[in-house]
Amino acid sequence: xxxxxxxxxxxxxIASSMPFVSDQHWVFRIFDFGRIQLMFLQLIMLAAGFFMxxxxxxxxxxMEAALAGFFIYHSIILFxxxxxxxxxxxxxxxxxxxxISILSVNVYQYNKEYQLLIDLVNEIKPxxxxxxxxxxxxxxxxxxxEKDYPNATKVPLDNTYGMHFYTHLKVQRSxxxxxxxxxxxxxxxxxxxxxxxKFTFFGVHPPPPSPTEExxxxxxxxxxxxxxxxxxxxxxxxLVVGDFNNVAWxxxxxxFRKTSELIDPRIGRGFISTYHxxxxxxxxxxxxxxxxxDVFIEEFKTLRHIGSDHLPQYCKFFINHQSTVQENQxxxxxxxxxxxxxxxxxxxKKM
Numbered sequence: 001x002x003x004x005x006x007x008x009x010x011x012x013x014i015a016s017s018m019p020f021v022s023d024q025h026w027v028f029r030i031f032d033f034g035r036i037q038l039m040f041l042q043l044i045m046l047a048a049g050f051f052m053x054x055x056x057x058x059x060x061x062x063m064e065a066a067l068a069g070f071f072i073y074h075s076i077i078l079f080x081x082x083x084x085x086x087x088x089x090x091x092x093x094x095x096x097x098x099x100i101s102i103l104s105v106n107v108y109q110y111n112k113e114y115q116l117l118i119d120l121v122n123e124i125k126p127x128x129x130x131x132x133x134x135x136x137x138x139x140x141x142x143x144x145x146e147k148d149y150p151n152a153t154k155v156p157l158d159n160t161y162g163m164h165f166y167t168h169l170k171v172q173r174s175x176x177x178x179x180x181x182x183x184x185x186x187x188x189x190x191x192x193x194x195x196x197x198k199f200t201f202f203g204v205h206p207p208p209p210s211p212t213e214e215x216x217x218x219x220x221x222x223x224x225x226x227x228x229x230x231x232x233x234x235x236x237x238x239l240v241v242g243d244f245n246n247v248a249w250x251x252x253x254x255x256f257r258k259t260s261e262l263i264d265p266r267i268g269r270g271f272i273s274t275y276h277x278x279x280x281x282x283x284x285x286x287x288x289x290x291x292x293x294d295v296f297i298e299e300f301k302t303l304r305h306i307g308s309d310h311l312p313q314y315c316k317f318f319i320n321h322q323s324t325v326q327e328n329q330x331x332x333x334x335x336x337x338x339x340x341x342x343x344x345x346x347x348x349k350k351m
Contacts, residue, residue: 005052009045009063012038016070019251024216024347026209032250033284036271039074042067077249080267081285087268089325092296097197097319099298100169101126104287105312106205106243106275109133109160113307114141120306121145124314129166130187132205132243133308139164155185163187165203172198179226180206180219180348186227186242197319199237199295202227208245208286220245221252222348225341228260237294237319238262243310244288252344253288258333259341262290263326265297265315274302274311287313293326294319 016038018031031038046067053060079085103126107117118141121129129149131138136156142164146152149166153174156162165174165187173190187203206224209217224244231238240262246253248266257264266272266285274287287310289300299316306312333341 001052002055005045005049006059006063009049009067012042012045013063013066013070016042016074024209024218024221026211026215026217029209029217029250033247033286035074035078035247035249036273036284037282039071039078042071042074046071078271081248081269081271083268083270085268088328090268090296090329092320092323092325094320094323095318096294096321097193097195099316099318100128100193101299101314101316102128102130102201102239102241102289103303103312103314104130104132104203104241104289105306106132106287106308106310107134107138107306108308108310109135109138109158109162111307112137114138116306117312118142118144120303120312124303126314127167127169128191128201129164130203130241131164131166132162132203133160134162134164138162142166153187153189155187157183157185159183161185161205161207163203163205165189165201167191169193179223184219184223186223188230193319197237197321199239199319200231200234202231202238202240202242204240204242204244206245217246217252218344218347218350220348221255221344222346224252224256225259225345226348228256228262228341229345231260231262231292234292237321238292239295239317240288240290241313241315242288243286245286246288248285248288254331255333255337255341255344257290258331258337260290261330261332262292263295263329264288264290265300267329269300272300272302272313274313276309277305277311278309287311289313289315291317293330294321294323296320296323296326 206220273283
């Protein structure tokens with residue numbers, strides 16, 4: 001019992017310590033993803049220690065202190081992504097645009113349950129559909145949507161980084177970007193609503209740091225920060241949506257938010273976790289959504305399982321150019337963070 005306690009507790013402490021290392025190797029970055037699970041496991045071990053250990057010596061109290069310390073640390077990091085976090089007034093009844101809805105989903109390329117996604121789209125009727133990991137088979141299956149979504153940008157790939165964008169809104173400009181590699185696309189779409197409001201949509205899906213994908217997070221972080229710098233230059237509403245392969249609270253996600261000066265709608269709304277779809281207790285948010293201050297969120301949630309390892313993400317919003325009620329939620333990058341962002345972009349391009 002004692003050996004089990006100390007081994008499990010030590011593993012939890014080591015896992016919690018890994019993100020402190022600034023190296024972008026997956027060994028260190030992967031533990032950013034599991035903070036929710038680590039926090040609850042540490043709480044369990046913290047309580048279990050009093051039942052498992054009879055001889056409560058200095059080693060026991062040191063381990064309990066480490067578990068308690070990391071539990072508090074994780075709680076502080078995760079607290080903004082709970083309903084308890086105060087965000088002030090972010091509602092605005094005045095609308096410059098009609099409500100606009102987006103469905104974003106990583107379909108899992110090898111998932112063949114095409115009809116589940118088609119039925120979901122036909123049921124909720126979003127204005128924009130973004131799919132990731134879509135190859136030619138998926139493109140062919142989703143062609144039935146084109147009668148309702150005639151404006152499409154299609155990048156079918158068999159490397160799990162294909163991307164498709166569908167909308168019935170007016171497309172003023174459509175561009176496929178390859179920021180870090182010629183097989184890692186993202187889309188940049190200038191759109192116009194029915195009442196002539198314009199906004200830019202970025203769809204992203206950078207590679208994750210993992211033993212089976214990229215050894216480091218350099219390509220992922222470099223691409224996201226390049227998008228952040230592009231967004232910062234825009235003078236009209238913008239959204240960045242997709243499978244970031246990164247959790248909202250990771251250092252690079254926070255740096256993205258500060259560099260772009262966009263708002264993370266999860267703050268004060270909950271984790272809204274999307275992955276893994278089949279394992280509720282091993283789920284965390286890696287399909288992210290960021291928006292400018294003139295975009296107001298009406299609904300933000302996950303939808304039902306469509307056979308993928310990701311849950312679909314749904315957002316309904318409207319635009320108000322004049323409102324300032326959300327400006328106090330914007331964080332900006334300081335000089336050191338701007339330099340760090342530039343260094344990450346340069347490192348990503350070297351890969």
